[in-house]
Amino acid sequence: MPSALFKKFTRYLDENEFIQVLIWEVDPAVPGSSHGYKYSLAYIVSGVCVMRYDNERGKGDHKHVGDQEISTNFASIDQLFADFLANVEIIRNERGVI
Numbered sequence: 177m178p179s180a181l182f183k184k185f186t187r188y189l190d191e192n193e194f195i196q197v198l199i200w201e202v203d204p205a206v207p208g209s210s211h212g213y214k215y216s217l218a219y220i221v222s223g224v225c226v227m228r229y230d231n232e233r234g235k236g237d238h239k240h241v242g243d244q245e246i247s248t249n250f251a252s253i254d255q256l257f258a259d260f261l262a263n264v265e266i267i268r269n270e271r272g273v274i
Contacts, residue, residue, distance in 0.1 A: 179201065179203075179214065182200055184199070185197050194219075195261075199214070200215070206231050206233055207234050208231065208232075208236035209237055213231070219260075226267060227241050227264070229248065229260050237249065237250045237256075239263070241263075
């Protein structure tokens with residue numbers, strides 16, 4: 177099965193911050209992952225990627241927060257998105273935005 181676009185959108189949270197979501201259904205799985213998705217979920221502020229969840233080839237499921245790369249557990253695409261949004265909210269709270 178070739179890859180198929182599952183979801184793609186950009187949602188502005190403020191005039192200088194937004195989330196960008198790109199999810200593909202893939203078969204076979206991306207090396208390092210055990211599921212049928214290739215994804216990038218990014219939180220961007222003033223042109224800087226503050227946090228990103230992805231499953232880069234060979235690295236498996238992980239997130240980037242600042243200079244750190246942290247492994248994540250993939251339960252489902254819905255849970256991944258919920259975890260991402262929860263982390264965005266935490267960062268926004270820490271920044272005093274909400």
